[in-house]
Amino acid sequence: SYVLTQPPSLSVAPGQTARVTCEGKDIGYTKVHWYQQKPGQAPLLVVSDGSDRPSGIPERLSASKSVNTATLTINRVEAGDEADYYCQLWDFGSEQRGVFGGGTKLTVL
């Protein structure tokens, strides 16, 4: 079964690039999705792996994967990008389940 590990926090200056990582064994062979959650709000899908960009999500946000790591890249970081970011996959094992990473708090300096 999958376990997804994210760094608890990340700080980036405005205009720089933020890379939020999500580690898990062999996750590069499945699809990994990303959510943004701002304080007091429900999560928002920002990247759906293998599908079109969700409506309203800027092209500055993109995702990539290697064998054991998925990465959400936010280019030209803005103050409004400050939020918690979660990776997620679906485990199609004998007992299907959704799996989230622990979340990364992105602080814009």
Next chain:
Amino acid sequence: VQLVQSGGGLIQPGGSVRLDCSVSGFTFHKFAMSWVRQAPGKGLVWVSSIGVSGGTTFHADPVRGRFMTSRDNSKDTVYLQMNDLRVEDTALYYCVKEQYVGGTTYFDAWGQGTPVTVSS
């Protein structure tokens, strides 16, 4: 697309409560639904999923046998019946619309969240 949740509140340990999620803006009976919870100050945790007809459900290990997920397609509503509640079930519970595309499932619409507090 709207998912409007109700239910929840303050419940004593060992008690029960039902969460309702009424949806609009999409063809409810064509989509599986999930529940996701978030303990205070913590991350997102998937709780359960129900298939389009309601005949298939999956539950996370910590709640299996205590929580039951159901749906009424005639009412465009999904339910989470929570029994034998424990202090560690305290969380904000989100109703979530699943999207199954290309061999994967993700969550493309979320309810506003319903707080459940288990305390004596």
